[in-house]
Amino acid sequence: MSDESLSFWERLGRIPAHSLRAQLLYISALVAVATVINLLLALVMRSWIPVATAVVGWLFVGVYGLVRLSLFDRAAGVAGSVLVPSGGSTPSVAQHSNIQALVARGEYAHAAEAYREVMARDPQDLLACEQLGQLALRELKDYPLAVAAYREAEKRSTEPRRQLGYAVLVAGICRDNLKDYGKAMVELRRILARYPDAPNAQRLRAEIDELKALHFEAQ
Incomplete structure (x- = not known):
């Protein structure tokens, strides 16, 4: 079965779990660097805005991780049922x-x-x-x-x-x-x-x- 004939869920189910986790690690590293910069800015500017920006960044990482991993789990289940037929049927x-x-x-x-x-x-x-x-x-x-x-x-x-x-x-x-x-x-x-x-x-x-x-x- 070609990738073109697969639904979104089936194509997503073919993405290895370690690839999704690698994406999360990469994004987390970027947010961590941004957090350090924002904290330094907060000390210099004596403002809460950089701190709020850092908090928003980490909230984004958390939401992104939950959504992507939940999508992966769902897609893996769908793709498994579609791409791996049961022995009884075939x-x-x-x-x-x-x-x-x-x-x-x-x-x-x-x-x-x-x-x-x-x-x-x-x-x-x-x-x-x-x-x-x-x-x-x-x-x-x-x-x-x-x-x-x-x-x-x-x-x-x-x-x-x-x-x-x-x-x-x-x-x-x-x-x-x-x-x-x-x-x-x-x-x-x-x-x-x-x-x-x-x-x-x-x-x-x-x-x-x-x-x-x-x-x-x-x-």
Whole structure:
């Protein structure tokens, strides 16, 4: 969710509490300096006006602090209810959060297995395919698994542009990671046959010609 679509309360709820306290400390420091100056002026001028000014300044700090911190508490509650849906209403979000926690702890194999289970339970879950592909490619270095995950993502997606993107990822893994130039050519030909209007079709044809040379050199 972009910040533009958030209400005032939700945007305010995203401000860290320590930032608000830092503002209060900064304002308090300014008022403290002003208070010292006003007290010196009061001694020189023998007037109560500088003292009154100092009192007003500290009243401002107190009111400002109460208002801002109360707004923060209220906003945090509102934003929490809006931005963090309950697990019961959106179980997929909770599942992915748990798996991301495994990834953060470096439990990549367990995370991959968890993604597989989510994909098996929910044939509509495209995010699980994407995340498994990234995990296999970047962390596990299990390139066949990455290919399988992105192939599944291509099958599940209903958007031609995204389907094309997944297919190109598969071809790239075959070429760059598996170093299987023959398979990469097969994938690129499949892409051109299935997506003849692809915006990068000319580049893909040139890629096939380049791969032919690499394939023959490798034999």
